[in-house]
Amino acid sequence: MTLALAVDIGLALLILAIAAWTIAVRDTFASVIGFVTYGLLLTLVWVRLALPDVALTEAAMGGGLTGILLIGAAAQLRRTEATVRTERLGILTRTLAAVLSVAVTLALSICVLNLPDPAPTLAPAAAANLDTTGVGNPVTAVLLAYRAMDTLLEAIVVLLALFGVWSLAHDRVWGGCPKLRTQADSEGILAYFARLLPPIGIIVGIYIFWIGADFPGGKFQGATILATMWLLVIGAGLAYLPPISRAWLRILLVAGPLVFMVIGFVGLVTAGAVFAYPDGYAKPLILAIEFALMPTLVLALALLVAGAPQRMPPQ
Amino acid sequence: MKFALDIFTIFAVMAGAFFFLAGTVGLLRFPDPLTRLHALTKADNLGLGLVVLGLLPQTDWPLDTIKLVAIWLFALLAGATVGQLMACAARRGGVNAVELTPSPTGGRSGWGRPKGSEASDLSCPHPNPAPLGDDLLGSTASHREPPK
């Protein structure tokens, strides 16, 4: 048994332990803390699986936005804890659920152990056409050249989720501000932190975005970091979220997918297929899409965490 | 030279690992949240700091080296902020802290506040801190700006 395998086994046991505890613990708040820790360990798993792009996404999502979202929700729902705890399923249902879960696990384990060898892979195909895209990172090439449609739909799904969240607002506050819980004291340590960190965080976010063309990184990871920084400034009470009726906000939200679609359909004329890029223009067009999607993603991800509008803007 | 740098790496990383050990032992063995917080911040600052220091000779100048130093600086900033915020939270809600420490004021944001009665005082020591709050926040007091 090699050292690396020993590390992997330890990590797997660790993540299983924290997952089991997250599921089993009585208190919801404790469960959320467990889940945040679980996200961190998941990042280590991605690194051990040598998938740095995914690790970066998980680190950015799990470290920031997911934690803010779930911890905030758990804090608001704390009062319901006592009533919910009284509802427990009967022993029969729980046993059946356990049997079902074990069955699913066993079935999947058998599948894992019988995966075809050698594994099918699209890596050679992706590598063969990498030069035509002008992008150095094969994952970015897949996201924006070979399977650009997926990425467009993903951006639209994020937007749709945001519209879904917004649509939960009361009629009277429609178009108002989402109200993120903020620190009452805008001069405390948190405000200090929120003044110091975001400038550096923005540089890191843009750096991660920028190197995405050639190394692991990219717009999703960069946008997540930027969104988290924005939420920090708001959470520390140094700024307010804009009302969702603002024109600039809505234009920026729609601009990304729109530019993406326009470039996609222009490809129909210039290169003969939707999302085909004309020869020699692949890299500039990919960059244009990334730049247009960036503000959309930053705003959409941050506003998803902020939730439905809850009050009208102060006049 | 390479050999000397490798020796340096080994010693610094081992020292860092020792501080993680110490932090974990402290987190598990210390009796109340504030002392546990003390142990935690040592592991944060020194453990990660020494690991970063040890890895510096093994990385490429300049970008990776700068990133490593930045990681340590981020950890320091996070540790300092979290340390203060957690101390506030532990003081307000920590049963153990209340048991082990006498209440100096008993008034607003005092130590003796029993768990669950935090509704009336929700902000961290600012702007009307208990005596300990002043000590905790002394270093940042100079950064305060006049209220708008």
Added chain:
Amino acid sequence: MNGPTLFGLCAAALIGFGLYGLIVNPQPLRKIIGFNVIGSGVFVLFGTIARRGAAVGMGGDPVPQALLITGIVVAFSATALAVALLLRLYDGRGLVTLDNEAAPTETTTDPSDA
């Protein structure tokens, strides 16, 4: 036994844990967490497949990696929507039970009244 297979088995167990939590926990937020554990298990399973597809100097098959990144972002969006729905339920009913039998005390508080 190698690294990817190990994490594949780990993923299978994670999916099992998540499924159990989704069914058994009465608190909806716990169900959301359980669902996310299932999701991450599926991602890890997919990650092992990506890792096994390592070729031509790449650490893993780039196509599943790209899908994983997409999946993580979409999973986050779905979680955010679910949490918003849950908070709206709490806002409208003052409780978060999914049990229809529980008395729906209509305590709608419109924040604009405050």
Added chain:
Amino acid sequence: MTMPDFLLSAAAFVLVMVALGLIRILRGPEDVDRMMAAQLLGSGGIAALLLFGVATEAKAVIDVALTLALLAAFASVAFVQGISQPDCDDSKETRGE
């Protein structure tokens, strides 16, 4: 023992240490203690990542660690904000626009 092996062992050691810290997450007793253990696991995770990254010469791992370090405080910040405001009432607004 070569340098990568040493670094990998160090990473394993740090992981084992912070894994022991998980006992604090399990036992509590307060959520604050749990959050502290999560914070320790965060730092340990970053250290382990860096050690992995340098040991296997995977440069991208340093970027992952950078992201984690940048966001290290966020869960704790959200936690402290969460417990300091049990419900959202507008009385806590201190600034207008």
